[in-house]
Amino acid sequence: MNIHEYQAKSIFHDSGIIVVKGIHCLTVEDALNAYEELESKVVAVKSQIHAGGRGKGNLYNPESGELVMEGGVKIAFSKEEVREYSTAIIGNRLVTKQTGKEGKIVNNLYIETGCKIEHEYYLALLVDRENKSVLVMASTEGGMDIEEVAENNPEAIHKIWADPLNGLSREDSMSLAAALGLSDKSQEELASMLDSLYAMFTERDCSMIEINPLVKSESGEMIALDGKVGFDDSADFRHPWRNELRDFSEEEDVEIRAHEYGLSYVKLEGNIGCLVNGAGLAMASMDVIKLYGGEPANFLDIGGGATRESITAAFEIILEDKNVEGILVNIFGGIIQCDMVARSVIQASAEIGLAVPLVVRFSGTNHVKGKEVLDQSNLNVHTTNTLAEGAEKIVSLTRGDA
Amino acid sequence: MSIWINEESKILIQGITGNQGTFHGTMMVEYRTNVVGGVTPGKGGQKIKLSEKEVPVFNTMSEAIENTNADVSVIYVPARFAAAAIIEAANSFQQNGGGLIVCITEGIPILDMVNAVANIEKCPDVRLIGPNCPGIITPGDQGGCKVGIMPGFIHAKGKIGIVSKSGTLTYEAVAQTMSVDEGQSTCVGIGGDPVNGTGFIDCLDAFEKDPQTEAIVMIGEIGGSAEEEAAEWAAKNMSKPIVGFVAGSTAPPGKRMGHAGAIISGGKGTAEEKFAAFEKAGIYVARDPSEIGNVLLKALKEHNLR
Numbered sequence: 001m002n003i004h005e006y007q008a009k010s011i012f013h014d015s016g017i018i019v020v021k022g023i024h025c026l027t028v029e030d031a032l033n034a035y036e037e038l039e040s041k042v043v044a045v046k047s048q049i050h051a052g053g054r055g056k057g058n059l060y061n062p063e064s065g066e067l068v069m070e071g072g073v074k075i076a077f078s079k080e081e082v083r084e085y086s087t088a089i090i091g092n093r094l095v096t097k098q099t100g101k102e103g104k105i106v107n108n109l110y111i112e113t114g115c116k117i118e119h120e121y122y123l124a125l126l127v128d129r130e131n132k133s134v135l136v137m138a139s140t141e142g143g144m145d146i147e148e149v150a151e152n153n154p155e156a157i158h159k160i161w162a163d164p165l166n167g168l169s170r171e172d173s174m175s176l177a178a179a180l181g182l183s184d185k186s187q188e189e190l191a192s193m194l195d196s197l198y199a200m201f202t203e204r205d206c207s208m209i210e211i212n213p214l215v216k217s218e219s220g221e222m223i224a225l226d227g228k229v230g231f232d233d234s235a236d237f238r239h240p241w242r243n244e245l246r247d248f249s250e251e252e253d254v255e256i257r258a259h260e261y262g263l264s265y266v267k268l269e270g271n272i273g274c275l276v277n278g279a280g281l282a283m284a285s286m287d288v289i290k291l292y293g294g295e296p297a298n299f300l301d302i303g304g305g306a307t308r309e310s311i312t313a314a315f316e317i318i319l320e321d322k323n324v325e326g327i328l329v330n331i332f333g334g335i336i337q338c339d340m341v342a343r344s345v346i347q348a349s350a351e352i353g354l355a356v357p358l359v360v361r362f363s364g365t366n367h368v369k370g371k372e373v374l375d376q377s378n379l380n381v382h383t384t385n386t387l388a389e390g391a392e393k394i395v396s397l398t399r400g401d402a
Numbered sequence: 403m404s405i406w407i408n409e410e411s412k413i414l415i416q417g418i419t420g421n422q423g424t425f426h427g428t429m430m431v432e433y434r435t436n437v438v439g440g441v442t443p444g445k446g447g448q449k450i451k452l453s454e455k456e457v458p459v460f461n462t463m464s465e466a467i468e469n470t471n472a473d474v475s476v477i478y479v480p481a482r483f484a485a486a487a488i489i490e491a492a493n494s495f496q497q498n499g500g501g502l503i504v505c506i507t508e509g510i511p512i513l514d515m516v517n518a519v520a521n522i523e524k525c526p527d528v529r530l531i532g533p534n535c536p537g538i539i540t541p542g543d544q545g546g547c548k549v550g551i552m553p554g555f556i557h558a559k560g561k562i563g564i565v566s567k568s569g570t571l572t573y574e575a576v577a578q579t580m581s582v583d584e585g586q587s588t589c590v591g592i593g594g595d596p597v598n599g600t601g602f603i604d605c606l607d608a609f610e611k612d613p614q615t616e617a618i619v620m621i622g623e624i625g626g627s628a629e630e631e632a633a634e635w636a637a638k639n640m641s642k643p644i645v646g647f648v649a650g651s652t653a654p655p656g657k658r659m660g661h662a663g664a665i666i667s668g669g670k671g672t673a674e675e676k677f678a679a680f681e682k683a684g685i686y687v688a689r690d691p692s693e694i695g696n697v698l699l700k701a702l703k704e705h706n707l708r
Contacts, residue, residue, distance in 0.1 A: 127512050129596040129626050129663065132519050147668045164520035205511055234662065235511035237482055264660040268652070279594060279660025280568020280623050283649035284691045287673075290652045291690050299653070301660040304551070304569075332570040332577075334536070334553045364573055365553050387574070388692035 001231045003245045004048040006110040008209075008227035015200040017193055018223045022112035024048075031086035034111040035079050042114030045085040047072035047094050049104040050250045052228065053145075057096030059088055062105060068092050072106070075114065082111065097145075107249060115223060120213035121180055122146055125201050134162040134201060136173075136194060140180055142213035168198045182216070189222040205235035258317055261310040262303045265317055270295025272394055273318035273327040273356075275311070277302050277336050285330045288387055294395035297324045304335050311344035316352055326357040326398040328390055331364070338362040338370025346377050357397040358382070361390035404540040404588045405563065405608040405615070406502050406529065407547045412472040415440035416487045417479035418450055418459055426478060426506075426551050427452040433554035434545030438470040463494035467501070476537065476549045477505040484533060485514035492518075492525045500527025503599070504549045508534040512662070515597040522599060530599025534661070535591035536569040550591065560585015562698065563609035565602055566621035567594050567628075567661070571649060571691065575619050578694035584702075587615040594623065594661030602632035610640050616707050617643045619694060620685070622676055624650030625663045629676040633683035643701035646680040647688045648673045 006024040013019055022044075023034035035043055047054050054072035061068055069088035076082045086109055095103035120142025128135035139157045141149045149156055158179040160172040173194045177187035201209055210228040217223055236242060248256065258265035264279065268286070272294045276282035279301045286296035298321065302314055318324055331341050345360065358381045362370040371383050382397070384390040413430070417423040418440025431437050431452040439458045440450065446461030460466035463475065475491045477484060484507040495501030503522075510518075510533050522530050531538055537550010541557040548554045552573060562579045564586055566572040572591050579586060590605050592598060602620060609615040618640075622629035629648060636644055651673040653659050655666040666672050680687050688697040702708040 127516065127596065130628075130631075132516055132597050134513075134516070150668070164516045202513055205513055207512065232512050234481065234509045235513070238511075266654070266657050266659060268654065276570075278568060278570030279664060280566070280571030280621065280649045281574060283623060283653055283659055283664070284571055284574070284647075286652040287649060288690055288692065296652055299657075299659050332573045334570060334573060335551060363577060364556060386692050388690055 001233055001242060001246060002050045002250070003229055004050065004108055004247065005046065005227050006048055006108065007245050008229040009224065011200065011204070011229065012224050012227055016196040017200070018221060019227070020113045020115050020223060020225070022110050025086070025109040025111055026107065028083060028086045028090060031082055031109055031111055032079060035076075035082045038111065038113050040113040041077065043076050043082065044112045044114065045074045045076050045082060045089065046110040046112060047089050047106045048108035048110050049094055049099070049106055050247070051096050051098035051104060053096035053098050054094065057094050057099070059092045059094050059106070060103065062091070062093045072096065104250070115215065115225060116218040117215045118218050119216045121215070122149070122212045123214040124208065124210040124212070125197055125206070126208045128161065131161055133164050134198065136160050136162070136168065136176065138176055138180055142215065146212070162198060168194055183220065186216055186220050186222055189220070193222050205232045205239060206230065207232045254317055254320065261313040262305055263310060263314050263317070264299070264301040264303065266299040267321060268296050268298050269323070270297045271323050271325040272398055273297045273321070273324040274330070275300050275302060275314050275318060275327060276330045277304070277306065277332065281330060281332060285328060285387060285391070288391040289328065289395060292391045292395045294391070294398065297321055306336055306341075308340070308344040308347055311341060312348040312351055315348040315354070319352065319356075324356060326359070326394045327354070328394040329358065329360040330387055330390060331362050333363065333365030333367060333370070337366040338364065339366045339373050342370040342373035345374065345381070346379055349379055354379070357394065359384060359390050359394040359397065361385065361387055403612050403614045405590070405605070405612050406588065407474055407538055407540050407549055409540070409542045409547050410436065411474045411547050412436055412438045412470060413549055414438065414463070414466050414470065414472040414475045416463070416475055416477045416491065418442055419445050419448070420478060423478040424450065424452070429554070430548050431455045433548040434542070435548045438472050439466050441466050463490050464497070467494050467498045472501070474502045474504065474549055477503065477507055479507060481507050481509040481511070484510045485518040488518045488530060489521045492522050492528045492530070495528045496525035503528065503530045504537050505530065505532035505599075506535065506537055506551055510534070510595070512595070512597055515595060519597060519599060531590060532593040532598060534595045534598075535593030536572055538588065538590045540588045541586055552589070552591070556580070557589070558585035561587055561614060561616040563587050563605070563612065563615040563618045564589040564621070565605040565609070565618065566591055567623050568621060568649060571621055574691050575621055575647075575694055578691065579619065579698060582695040582699045584698065587612060594663050596626065596663035602628055603635045606632060606636055606640060606644070610642055615642065617645065617698060617702055617705070619698060620644055620646045622646065622648040623661065623664050624648070624653050624659065624673050625661075625665050625671040627671065630679040633679040633685060636685065637683035643705050644685045645688060645694055645698045645701055646685040647691050647694060648676040648680070
């Protein structure tokens with residue numbers, strides 16, 4: 001789960017990390033009031049969406065598609081400019097490098113006091129899966145896309161790792177600060193900030209904290225000028241406060257519904273729907289469809305606890321995608337029994353209608369029985385024994401070869 | 403021989419009185435796995451029937467190990483308690499001569515696993531497999547040792563070692579070996595979480611040293627760089643042939659594909675990179691999982707093993 005910048009900054013503030021004062025707004029009027037309240041001549045007017053690259057993104061009118069404004073983050077020097085920028089932002093579609101072509105409608109705005117910047121840095125905390133510990137990554141190239149820096153100027157990136165049992169060492173934090181070329185006072189400030197960030201990361205079960213840019217102000221203060229925070233969904237059970245931060249408009253509705261049924265679904269661009277048990281096998285099924293010249297329409301893992309209800313829901317979700325011209329069901333029965341899946345397929349067909357070609361591959365627990373159940377039904381379904389045969393069949397059926 | 407478990411292994415089930423523990427415990431016993439007891443805090447002193455076998459329930463792992471001499475534990479406890487169960491098992495085994503912990507549970511918070519793995523590292527005689535995995539199985543002549551949730555009947559005793567990040571895709575690999583009349587020495591599911599215990603290299607190393615194993619099938623998936631590291635290591639250290647497949651060639655970047663660890667981030671962790679690393683290391687590559695059997699047979703023949 002991800003949150004907005006204004007929410008991240010509120011958590012930063014509560015965690016003892018320095019941020020500049022800002023106000024969350026939903027309307028142009030809110031924005032104008034916020035400008036008055038902040039009593040700062042210069043403010044930043046910032047679009048709030050979950051994707052990065054907002055500053056370099058463009059805003060479009062969602063109906064006409066015409067360009068409204070270049071840049072989703074603006075510096076305003078007057079109330080008039082606040083009005084102009086917030087009008088251009090709210091309700092319009094922001095397209096950035098990370099949103100894809102469709103972009104995202106901006107419903108939230110953040111008005112923030114201006115800040116005199118001496119230097120910009122990059123700072124991030126994340127779990128390093130290779131070292132199995134929390135990694136702190138910093139760079140002098142603030143404001144830049146870290147992946148580009150890693151590509152073009154890797155020596156500008158400095159890393160330290162926390163000890164899982166003892167946390168970050170002061171020595172490592174100070175050496176990281178020194179590597180960034182910070183002066184004595186700012187070194188101490190950064191080290192303290194890292195302690196606060198590490199505490200926030202572990203106490204709140206974050207998956208990522210990214211501050212880009214982290215700035216050194218003219219007075220030497222280290223300030224989080226941006227904030228991107230992601231949480232580990234597996235730890236939701238111990239953080240009920242997260243519910244209030246969740247912005248459902250930022251999540252794919254269909255992925256949320258799939259999740260409620262214990263399904264794991266990701267929409268893709270192709271025309272062959274997939275319904276599979278197991279994440280690895282689901283990926284492999286997509287790959288094999290592609291190998292046989294087709295294009296998968298989705299990733300879908302029905303999970304180990306699938307039921308007739310969840311399988312019917314899975315078919316519904318697959319068929320909502322109007323590109324789908326055929327479905328491949330691939331089940332390797334372990335805990336899941338193929339005959340249960342077969343009966344679920346028949347039930348789903350009766351309830352929602354399956355107008356597209358269907359190929360079913362069963363293997364493992366009760367596969368013979370599963371095949372029998374399907375063969376005895378009057379459903380128009382092709383059964384195969386291997387994944388390759390199944391993929392080949394559904395590709396040829398959707399092409400109209402057979 | 404086999405790796406890490408065999409028909410003599412004595413198995414404990416953590417979470418034995420829960421639905422999952424009892425159900426899979428029963429399946430394990432039906433496969434003739436030597437289940438010697440289980441642990442559920444607060445339910446010590448009871449007996450529980452798994453198929454035709456009755457086994458004791460203990461309150462703690464220490465008590466269970468001292469009373470049964472178990473050397474393997476399998477964890478079916480819910481995600482929020484699983485890391486604590488791993489740490490308890492690790493400390494108890496370390497004090498009692500060592501052991502293997504197999505954690506099946508899916509959805510353990512990643513920082514819990516960071517902490518659990520750091521604790522395991524302080525226990526040199528303890529190995530962790532998983533979490534979020536199907537477990538480990540060594541097929542015997544009749545039944546065998548099944549520590550996990552895989553369907554036992556698809557396996558047969560043989561000479562192929564299998565290591566995989568995925569569950570059902572491991573079963574697919576097993577079926578592929580069977581399609582060319584090959585059985586398995588041991589099959590290990592290392593799990594699809596970003597932070598886990600045993601990795602590919604540990605498994606390859608053990609298979610290389612295991613006289614029963616003649617060739618290895620290694621199944622990876624997108625995300626991280628464990629496959630690349632394993633390939634590089636294998637090129638230097640493995641004499642036995644390896645067949646490799648990586649799931650997720652068609653996965654879009656930035657999207658988590660079911661498993662917590664299966665994500666291409668920052669353009670890294672793609673299937674293409676992993677296949678390329680396999681090829682560079684001399685690993686026999688199957689681009690289509692339905693070809694694993696044929697590629698395996700080719701590898702065995704080229705090494706004069708068939």
